[in-house]
Amino acid sequence: MMGDLCARFLLLLLGFLGCTAGIVEMPQEVSAVLGKDILLPCYYRVQSVEKVTQVAWSRGSSSSRQNMDVATLNPNYGQHIFPQYEGRVKQMASMDLTNASIMLKNAVQADEGTYKCRVNTFPAGSFEDSLRLTVLVPPLPSLNPVSPLVEGQGRTMAASCTAEGNPIPTLTWETEVKGTNVTRTSAHSRSASITSEFYLEPSRDMNKKTLTCVVSHPGLYQEKRVQHILEVQYLSDVSIRGHEDGWYEGREGGTVKCFSEGIPAPKYSWSRVNGSLPRGVKIDGDTLIFLEPLTQEDAGVYVCRATNDVTSRHSSVHLNIAEGEPPKLNLVSISIIAVAVVTIVLLTIVVVAMILVNRYHKRKTKRLSEKIEELSTLSRECSRRGLSSNTASADIKAQMEEGIQLQSGNYPDSLRDASISSIMGEEADRRSYSTLTTVREIETQTELFTSAAPAEVVKEEEEGPELLRADKEQKEEDEEEKERGGLIENQPFIKQAMTHFYKENGTLRAKPSTNGIYINGRGHLV
Template sequence: CPGVLGPWVALTLPRLVMVLSSLFQGSSVWNSITAVLGKDVVLPCSYKVSEGERVVQITWMKRREDGTAQELAVLNWQHGTYVQTAYSGRVLRQSEGSLEDGSILLKNAVQADEGAYECHLITFPGGSFESSLTLKILVPPLPTLNLGPPLEEGQGRTLAASCTAEGNPVPTVTWETEVRGTDSSRVSSHPRSASVTSEFYVVPGRSMHGKALTCIVSHPGLQHKKRITHTLNVAYLSDASVLGHEEGEDWVAGKEGAFLKCLGDGNPPPTYNWTRLNDPLPSGVKIKGDTLLFQRPLNSEDGGVYVCQVANGFATKEAETTISIKGNRAKQVDVVSISMIGAGLISVVLLGLLVLVVILMTCYHKRKTKRITEKYEEELTLTRENSIRRLHSSHSTDTRNQMEENLPLRSESRQGSFRGDSLCRESLRADSLCRDSRQGSFRADSLRETSLCSVMSEEAEGRSYSTLSTVREIETQTELPPPPPTPVQEDQMEKEKEEKEQEEEEQRDSEKNIKQAMTHFVQENGTLRAKPTSNGIYINGRGHLV
């Protein structure tokens, strides 16, 4: 009855429209609701009653694609809730109590749940009302990453990986990586969904090995972006090289701890092998991984061209080095022998120096002895001449008888002069030590003592006397009484007397020295001979013998 219901509809319909609004999943359209596949969704329907008014029943309907309606559930204030068998267990009343809130809960939403839903209310005494909403099911993608063919260094543009994501609506696929490359995408449509596939291409190189390649998928049904990371695996093999021996370097025979190391990097990890060109490996070497170890000192047989081979499943490379052993024929020098040779050379040098010193000292003493001998001969000659002069001066007044007595004495002196010459020389040499310290009286002492030695003789009875003492006795026996002296003669006589006393004192000293010297002689058949001795030595630097 339009006349009766018109005013009431004008008042209640706006209130129903206001409460039937989409409040789920952040939808911006008030009559449209979105739900994620497999999640629960609330279909809202509520009515604000006026005083004296009551909601009697609510019926939920789904509009099919052909336009027909399908009942889901009926909510009655007296009989409770009724759900159709097709939705049994999946449709529940959102809240208990009055039917002012007639919202229902759709559990485990599927893509078949998409479509238009209608809420029909019957109030008393207000009548019936209805409202509709649209449910959209979001299908989140499940991205997959598919690898391309194996990457090898030296290839051209090659597919590294592809990333595929299917959902509703169409997901977005991007790449994140440090590797330089290009990508391309294609989209495929399916009933109620669509899929996108993105491919990433690279030019393989060893610098890419181990780098990350990440596929990123974005979709409204995902709370966070999905990321799938793949580590690039690039097969490569670097050039081989040898460590431990430089080109042109010579190894020395006897060297210890020698080794050769093969350098080569690759993916997959390479294996190493050592060979010697045209010859087998020498004995005493060991291959340990990438290193060739010489476990003994080097010898001449270790020379040759050594080849290092590096191989993996991708490639094989080689490097070689030429080893030459220096001093193959040279004998090893013994350290002990070197020490002995050095010690011998030092000994020879020291011995040579000692011999040189001895020769120099011998030459020096010979020259010194020669100079002393010449000086001694010169002094001896002067001493004899002085002795002769003194004898002549002392016997100038002697008579013929004195001369006759002196003749035998002189004859005996000449006969014994040869035998006693050594005694005189030894006495002179001994006394010269004292005379050296008396610089002022050297010449006079030498003359007096030499004079005494030159006139030494032997008597028949075996006692020895000096020539001067014999002459002195003769002068005393033949002395004549002197004439009366004049004053001048008295002075002269006093001088002569003083000189005579001085001479007598000197004679006494000489006789004492002669007696001391006579202990070194023996008398045999009227001849004085030096006592035999084996210890004649130099007693001072002037070369005098004792």
């Protein structure tokens, strides 16, 4: 009693002095996996004036209100483990009781409950806190297949998956086949179980497909998967082959074969309608072999029957034995026909190609002709325009000749003989290259000359009458200029014409020029 009073007095004194007590730190809930070690943490945040004198662990059970001592930790006397947990509890930090955590080894479901950590200090007193320990029981799933699955039997349970644990596990299905599942659960004293059944309608396309049960649980590091390979029993329709070839009397080695698929593998049997199998016939599994040459007695309806654990199916074929051997094909004739067909095909391709090429060239030629016609039309139009121009040039030439005649009549014959007569003689010879020009050159020269001096010609046409009147007045002046040798230079037309000639051995010859001058037979300048 006296001790308690002293302790309370010290607490009041510490509170009066402004000192605060320490704090116990531990989680509210801890989970342990069945069979694994689990740490039960407990930490005390000590103050500067405090000292931990002892730590006591106890466990409260949900079925009993009494606490069960687990361990006592003392800095002077060490740890004391109570008999119920002897060998299963270990102190984590023996020298420092501020870390009062303990290790519980090999956890079992009976270890579940509330654990208290009580820390005794001086002079602050004792402090405690508690945590809830849950032991997780991982499930051990099991898959129970239902067999056999038979095609056509309708909705059937393919497999069931069961898992038990604490807390209750979760089950899902992974598969390529189409189906549904039904799940049911059941509770136990310390665990719960779940069962899921997978239903489907068996078909042969489900055979060898995988059905997987996936189990999820907090006590598992990763999901658990249990696989099952589906096996669906079935038997397909029966077909007979080998009777398509010609069957005739005397044929050797005739065989017919029966085909069917199934799980398990089917067995075959042969029979003939309205009679037994003929002599010389052997059954080799799914094949019927005629060991002797065929006769009319071998004809008839033959039945093949396939049977397995699921069902039985059959098919029939009618063997008709023809009289006599059918004509054999001549390989040489067939080869010749094949070569002929190939040749005809190649010739057809060549002819079609030639026709297409010919049509192409015709189209090209037609287009070229149209282009030439267009060019010819344009040329004729240009020629007509040139003819009109030549007509105008001819009028100008005539006026120029008249002007020359009017003026040349007043000049002495010596001048005419020295100039115009020599030019006319040269025109008569036509030995000079200037007289050998073609008609087109003449036209070109005329056009050039007309374009070179249009203004002077027009001027002469306008002043023609005045020029005739002025000739009489200037006659005396021209004679004087003639004596001085300047007559030719004063005549505009002769002066212009003389620029296109040069003297050679006393003869005037035309100069090579783009604007050529043509002297007609009368000696007139054009």
